[in-house]
Every structure is written in structure tokens, then in C-alpha cells.
Amino acid sequence: MKPSLVWPCLVLLLASAIHHAAMAQSLTYAQQLVVLEQANQAFEQASANPEPEAAQHQYQQAITGYEQLIAAGVQNARLYYNLGNAYFRRNDLGRAITQYRLGLRLEPGNRQLQANLSYARSRRLDQIEMNTQRSVFRQLFFWQHDLSLQAQWTLALLGYLLAWGCAFARLRWRRPALGWGLVGTACFCLVFATSSLMTHAQHTGQHAGVILSDEVVVRKGNGESYAPQLPQPLHAGTEFTVLEERAPWLAIQLDNGPRGWLRHESAALW
Numbered sequence: 001m002k003p004s005l006v007w008p009c010l011v012l013l014l015a016s017a018i019h020h021a022a023m024a025q026s027l028t029y030a031q032q033l034v035v036l037e038q039a040n041q042a043f044e045q046a047s048a049n050p051e052p053e054a055a056q057h058q059y060q061q062a063i064t065g066y067e068q069l070i071a072a073g074v075q076n077a078r079l080y081y082n083l084g085n086a087y088f089r090r091n092d093l094g095r096a097i098t099q100y101r102l103g104l105r106l107e108p109g110n111r112q113l114q115a116n117l118s119y120a121r122s123r124r125l126d127q128i129e130m131n132t133q134r135s136v137f138r139q140l141f142f143w144q145h146d147l148s149l150q151a152q153w154t155l156a157l158l159g160y161l162l163a164w165g166c167a168f169a170r171l172r173w174r175r176p177a178l179g180w181g182l183v184g185t186a187c188f189c190l191v192f193a194t195s196s197l198m199t200h201a202q203h204t205g206q207h208a209g210v211i212l213s214d215e216v217v218v219r220k221g222n223g224e225s226y227a228p229q230l231p232q233p234l235h236a237g238t239e240f241t242v243l244e245e246r247a248p249w250l251a252i253q254l255d256n257g258p259r260g261w262l263r264h265e266s267a268a269l270w
Helices: 003-024 029-048 052-071 077-089 094-105 111-122 130-142 147-174 176-204
Strands: 208-211 239-246 248-252 259-264 267-269
Touching: 029 052, 029 077, 052 077, 077 094, 077 111, 094 111, 094 208, 094 267, 147 176
Parallel strands: none
Antiparallel strands: 208 239, 208 267, 239 248, 248 259
């Protein structure tokens, strides 16, 4: 970095930190507890309300409270779980799946989030099977869906330290078991280091998304004049990977391989 750019960059970083701190302090802890209690009460009242229209209004009150907490900087898996449940009760599969996915980013091994996400996916109109290559990849790196990025880095560091410990011990005692221990711990370190890098790339590189609109036509190009790419429109809750953004269009790829373009406002990204 050039010396002339250091101070502007530091100023930008400081401004960003102040902005996020201000957001987190927009509600005091006591106020956060009040908003959470009111949102939880609205959800419970809606669940017990025999009148569908009134219940939907109460679910919306719960959603407003949970989203107010998130906007104030509160980040935890339970909050996203509650928000996803409220959206699900409002029959908004796209936003429910979005919240469950965001919660799992914070806590990948959360069984409640995983179960509710699976159930929400089962209610989608479009049941798209994952292609063989991605399916094999998920099976090989199955722990990526149960461990956070921090946990994966910790295991990689543990393997690294154990490998060096085995190496020094083998130099001193020359026992075959220590050689096998060195190989095993080195492989352990390599596996989790690779997994950590892949998880980090997924979080910071390509975006994932889900369709929010009831029905979306995926086109062959970024314009309404292009012909449909798929025989049928896609529906709310269908997930995809973002390949490119050309406002107001997104180039997407589905789990089973097909690519196409859809309008940005019809989907949510994370």
C-alpha cells in the first residue's frame, strides 16, 4: 500500500467502525429486551389466535420486532430462527428460508434451524435436485454444514500444532508410531485448512440467493426481450448461486446446473 493511501484508508475504517457501533447502540440492552419480549408475545398470540386474518397481523408485528433488533446490530442464530418461523407462518417461504440460512451461517450445527430449513424446502413448488458433482462435494466435506468457520480454523491450527509436536518427538525418540502420528495430524491439518479456505471463499465470494416472488421467469439474457431459459417459471423459495450482477438483473445458477437471468427485486441475497 502506498504511504499516501494509509491515512484515507484508516479514516474510512474508523468511520465504518463508528457507524456499526452506532447501529448496535441504537437500542439499549433494556430496550432490546422489551422489543424481544413484545415480538415473542405477538408470535405466541398469533399461534393461539383462531382468526387467520388477525393472526397474520400479529405475525407481522413479531417480524417487525425481530427485524428491529437485527437492524440494531443484534446477531444470533435464535433471533434468525424466530424471524424465519414468523415468515413461514405468513406463508412467505422465500424470506423464511433466507432467515434460516442466515442463522446457520452464525451457528452451522443448529439442529432446529436445520430441521426448519429442510421442512421449508419441502414445501416449495420447485423441488430441484442437486447435481452429482455438488452432491459428492457435500458428502466429502460434510462437516462444513455442522461447523462454523472459526471452529474449522481452530481444528486446522490444532492439527498444525500436533503435527509439529509429533515431528519434534520423532526426532528425539525415533519411534514408528510417531511417524504415523505426524502423517495423520498433518493430513488432519490440511483437510481442515482446505475446508476453512473453501468456507471463507463461499462467504466472501459468490453470493447465494432465494426467490421471493410468487413466480419468476428466468430468461436467457438480462432483459425482458430475451426468451425464457426454463420451460416453467420458478417459484418462491427456490435457491440459487449468483454468477454475475448487472443491475437490475442477476445471472444465476440452480443446484441442478441450469443458468439464466432474473430481476434483482424478485430475490434476496446473502
